[in-house]
Amino acid sequence: MNFIKxxxxxxxxxxxxxIFTIIGIAGRMSIYAEQEYHPLTTPVLAVMxxxxxxxxxxxxxxxxxSAQTMAQGNGAEETPKSELEREQETVPEEDGTAxxxxxxxxxxxxxxxxxxxxxxxxxxxxxxxxEENEGQPEGEDAPFEKIEPARASTQEEIQNHISADLxxxxxxxxxxxxxxSAVDESYFDDALFIGDSRTVxxxxxxxxxxxxxxxxxxxLTIYKVLEEDFGGQGTVEEALxxxxxxxxxxxxxxxxxxxxxxEEYMAEYTKVVERLHELEPEAKIxxxxxxxxSGEKNSSDAIFNNSNINARNNAIATLADNKQIFYIDVNxxxxxxxxxxxxxxxxxxxxxxxxxxxxxxxxxxxxxVTDDAAG
Amino acid sequence: xxxxxxFEFLFRFLPIFLILYFAMPKKYRETLLLLGSLVFYAFGxxxxxxxLIVTTIVNYSxxxxxxKVGEGFSLHEWQKNKRKKYMMQAVALxxxxxxxxKFLAVFVDHTLLPLGISFYIxxxxxxxxxxxxxxxxxxxxxxxxAIYFTMxxxxxxxxxxxxxxxxxxxxxxxxxxQFEDGxxxxxxxxxxxxxxxDRLAILWxxxxxxxxxxxxxxxxxxxxxGYSLRLYFDFWGYSLMAAGLGVMLGxxxxxxxxxxYASKSIAEFYRRWHMTLGSWFRDYVYIPLGGSRCGKKKxxxxxxxxWLLTGFWHGNGINYVIWGAVLGILIILEKMFYGKxxxxxxVLGNLYVLAVIPLTWVVFAITDLRQLGIYFGRLFPFxxxxxxxxxxxxxxxYIQNYSVYFIVGILLCIPAVPGYIEKHKKxxxxxxxxxxxxxxxxxxxxxxxxxxxxxxxx
Numbered sequence: 001m002n003f004i005k006x007x008x009x010x011x012x013x014x015x016x017x018x019i020f021t022i023i024g025i026a027g028r029m030s031i032y033a034e035q036e037y038h039p040l041t042t043p044v045l046a047v048m049x050x051x052x053x054x055x056x057x058x059x060x061x062x063x064x065x066s067a068q069t070m071a072q073g074n075g076a077e078e079t080p081k082s083e084l085e086r087e088q089e090t091v092p093e094e095d096g097t098a099x100x101x102x103x104x105x106x107x108x109x110x111x112x113x114x115x116x117x118x119x120x121x122x123x124x125x126x127x128x129x130x131e132e133n134e135g136q137p138e139g140e141d142a143p144f145e146k147i148e149p150a151r152a153s154t155q156e157e158i159q160n161h162i163s164a165d166l167x168x169x170x171x172x173x174x175x176x177x178x179x180x181s182a183v184d185e186s187y188f189d190d191a192l193f194i195g196d197s198r199t200v201x202x203x204x205x206x207x208x209x210x211x212x213x214x215x216x217x218x219x220l221t222i223y224k225v226l227e228e229d230f231g232g233q234g235t236v237e238e239a240l241x242x243x244x245x246x247x248x249x250x251x252x253x254x255x256x257x258x259x260x261x262x263e264e265y266m267a268e269y270t271k272v273v274e275r276l277h278e279l280e281p282e283a284k285i286x287x288x289x290x291x292x293x294s295g296e297k298n299s300s301d302a303i304f305n306n307s308n309i310n311a312r313n314n315a316i317a318t319l320a321d322n323k324q325i326f327y328i329d330v331n332x333x334x335x336x337x338x339x340x341x342x343x344x345x346x347x348x349x350x351x352x353x354x355x356x357x358x359x360x361x362x363x364x365x366x367x368x369v370t371d372d373a374a375g
Numbered sequence: 376x377x378x379x380x381x382f383e384f385l386f387r388f389l390p391i392f393l394i395l396y397f398a399m400p401k402k403y404r405e406t407l408l409l410l411g412s413l414v415f416y417a418f419g420x421x422x423x424x425x426x427l428i429v430t431t432i433v434n435y436s437x438x439x440x441x442x443k444v445g446e447g448f449s450l451h452e453w454q455k456n457k458r459k460k461y462m463m464q465a466v467a468l469x470x471x472x473x474x475x476x477k478f479l480a481v482f483v484d485h486t487l488l489p490l491g492i493s494f495y496i497x498x499x500x501x502x503x504x505x506x507x508x509x510x511x512x513x514x515x516x517x518x519x520x521a522i523y524f525t526m527x528x529x530x531x532x533x534x535x536x537x538x539x540x541x542x543x544x545x546x547x548x549x550x551x552x553q554f555e556d557g558x559x560x561x562x563x564x565x566x567x568x569x570x571x572x573d574r575l576a577i578l579w580x581x582x583x584x585x586x587x588x589x590x591x592x593x594x595x596x597x598x599x600x601g602y603s604l605r606l607y608f609d610f611w612g613y614s615l616m617a618a619g620l621g622v623m624l625g626x627x628x629x630x631x632x633x634x635x636y637a638s639k640s641i642a643e644f645y646r647r648w649h650m651t652l653g654s655w656f657r658d659y660v661y662i663p664l665g666g667s668r669c670g671k672k673k674x675x676x677x678x679x680x681x682w683l684l685t686g687f688w689h690g691n692g693i694n695y696v697i698w699g700a701v702l703g704i705l706i707i708l709e710k711m712f713y714g715k716x717x718x719x720x721x722v723l724g725n726l727y728v729l730a731v732i733p734l735t736w737v738v739f740a741i742t743d744l745r746q747l748g749i750y751f752g753r754l755f756p757f758x759x760x761x762x763x764x765x766x767x768x769x770x771x772x773y774i775q776n777y778s779v780y781f782i783v784g785i786l787l788c789i790p791a792v793p794g795y796i797e798k799h800k801k802x803x804x805x806x807x808x809x810x811x812x813x814x815x816x817x818x819x820x821x822x823x824x825x826x827x828x829x830x831x832x833x
Contacts, residue, residue, distance in 0.1 A: 003551070006550075006551040006552050006555065007551045007552070007554060007555040007558075008555075008803075008806055009555055009558060009559060009562075009806045009809055009810070010551075010554065010555050010558055012806065012807075012810050013558070013562075013810060013813060016810060016814065020814075040387075041382055041383050041387065042382045042386070042821075043382065043386035043387075045817075046382065046386075046817070046821045049817060049818045049820075049821035049822065050821050050822060052818065053818070053821070053822035201585075204766045204769060204772075205585070205589060205764050205766055206764070347583045347584050347586060348580070348583070348584045351584050353584070353585065353586035353588075353589065354585040354586050354588075354589025354590075354763070354764050354765075354766070355586055355588055355589050355763040355764040357764065358764060
């Protein structure tokens with residue numbers, strides 16, 4: 001009793017710490033299995049907090065017993081339907097949890113990643129469908145030939161978060177065959193820009209936002225593009241329903257570099273582009289290559305480096321059919337001969353300084369697609 | 376691990392150390408504190424710990440020779456002179472070590488500056504001068520002197536405690552209530568560091584990312600205030616953590632900040648900001664030079680010297696010297712002309728401090744003089760011009776994102792607010808608040824520890 005009177009705060013800290021530790025240990029077997037944990041430097045209770053950060057809440061531990069058995073069976077690419085359904089039944093509160101169970105590699109953002117995997121399965125069907133659709137209208141030209149990846153990511157690449165260059169420059173070269181034309185600013189009057197903090201910079205530090213709409217948010221990833229609410233602006237789908245856009249510009253990919261493989265990124269990107277096309281069939285979609293980082297960052301960072309960026313850009317470049325979908329790469333305007341972001345243009349080695357976003361705008365002004373030039 | 380707000384410290388070093396410390400019979404606790412402090416320091420500086428050990432041994436042996444000269448209460452003139460000679464030797468040596476490493480850091484490589492050297496060398500100088508002045512009352516044992524120089528709550532960034540404040544000659548009293556109090560100070564400091572300072576740091580980082588030439592004038596001012604708050608809560612938070620650790624181990628609370636932003640003059644601000652450094656300069660530089668009890672010319676010289684040294688002490692760039700010089704000039708002007716008048720008119724003094732201090736922090740923050748010029752150009756556009764690609768609406772976004780940190784930060788700058796919390800620290804609601812504060816801090820630490828960047832999101 002005396003003890004409680006004299007140091008209630010200390011006892012409360014110890015008490016809550018013990019509870020969180022128990023949750024952490026229990027959750028390690030199930031819901032927190034994917035959270036990174038280094039016993040030497042971090043307490044086991046930290047997984048509870050990183051879990052919360054990923055949208056996995058501690059009370060799900062108690063629903064986790066049945067989930068635990070399922071987690072062991074999974075890991076393969078294809079999840080049997082029945083199991084997916086069962087997962088949803090057991091854990092109805094949060095989408096992310098059920099998905100987290102079958103993510104095979106340790107990832108930072110489990111829920112999003114697992115989500116992507118689930119989507120991969122379904123998007124295959126969609127791909128076939130839309131390919132058929134696409135072939136028809138521009139019937140006179142040679143049909144769009146899909147560039148297939150030369151290989152799959154190796155286990156080593158997956159483990160080390162190396163984005164495998166599966167496509168080479170085939171897509172980039174084909175996209176470059178298109179002759180873009182110079183346009184004036186009114187060209188952007190029916191444009192929609194979607195992107196992460198780099199696009200936020202383009203919005204805030206050029207006058208493009210006087211013409212175009214911007215749906216951009218710091219830390220956006222391709223996995224969140226379609227769900228994101230953009231700080232109350234609404235979703236991209238809503239934007240496309242309410243407005244008739246003629247051009248959609250997309251630049252996402254740096255935040256998810258440490259997450260998933262080139263295949264997963266590509267699958268999700270394909271899905272997003274197809275969905276955009278479906279919602280706004282007339283709009284030209286500009287797949288923008290992800291802007292690279294500076295040489296300093298490139299040589300010091302295992303994940304956020306230019307070979308990873310280039311590998312993923314090579315993948316998404318193959319989406320360009322030069323009719324409805326185009327690939328443009330702003331790196332031509334902001335990088336040095338070695339392909340690194342010019343160091344004078346950046347402070348943090350990742351973002352352009354405010355004054356240099358104009359280079360991006362000028363680049364866009366000479367990479368226009370006008371209807372008379374198309375085809 | 377040497378950062379108090381790291382998982383390694385909070386959940387590995389500290390609990391293990393505390394368990395061992397309190398499980399140990401009292402007579403071994405001092406030894407454990409010394410060993411623990413060396414282990415702590417070795418994690419941060421596995422090589423340069425030698426500098427700490429050698430300077431500790433040298434300072435102790437010179438100090439003891441000085442001590443032996445006169446153990447009685449009244450000293451003869453020759454004894455005083457002899458002590459003075461030993462003191463001068465030791466201080467010259469300490470200053471040389473500090474200067475050499477500072478030079479190496481500036482001209483060779485900044486990693487060559489041993490962790491906390493500015494703080495522990497200042498403690499050593501204080502130790503020598505206190506012995507010489509007879510302010511060390513009983514003969515220090517080697518263990519006690521070594522603990523004083525190396526103790527882990529203070530070795531990296533102070534506070535610069537005085538030897539007699541450690542009360543090493545007495546057995547430290549220890550109680551559960553005191554431990555509890557210390558823990559609360561520690562958690563309050565942790566919260567300030569993680570939830571305020573580290574969040575506001577992102578604002579400053581954003582301004583650098585945009586480039587100073589492209590920020591609007593309102594944003595430049597917001598940035599200056601934000602940086603001021605960030606620095607305050609970073610250092611006050613750290614000092615509270617350090618003092619709290621001391622209290623947990625049975626030391627007295629060492630106050631390092633006393634509501635500086637409630638000051639009415641710059642001179643007063645620096646009597647309340649990093650107080651252990653200010654009083655160090657006062658006692659060991661300013662007063663020996665004659666202080667204010669001499670002619671006006673000498674007074675100006677003394678103040679100028681103290682503030683130039685303060686500038687040099689804080690960092691290696693020329694901007695720190697400018698920063699110290701500007702403060703020195705302002706304090707001299709206050710002392711000679713308007714200081715007294717400021718104190719008489721209510722609010723005016725406060726406004727003066729709140730406008731001038733953030734500007735001086737901008738000088739402190741920006742090491743590149745050209746960039747510093749650009750920043751001041753944005754603060755005062757009638758001098759600096761229009762800037763480049765400025766977005767005049769940028770302030771709205773940043774007010775939205777950071778207003779909560781500014782509001783909490785400003786509240787904590789008002790002396791009554793922390794005073795109220797301190798007074799009601801045994802109130803169950805305040806205690807629960809502290810529990811929430813701790814775990815919220817842990818949450819922020821956990822969610823930023825998993826990724827390799829301090830601020831992952833692009």
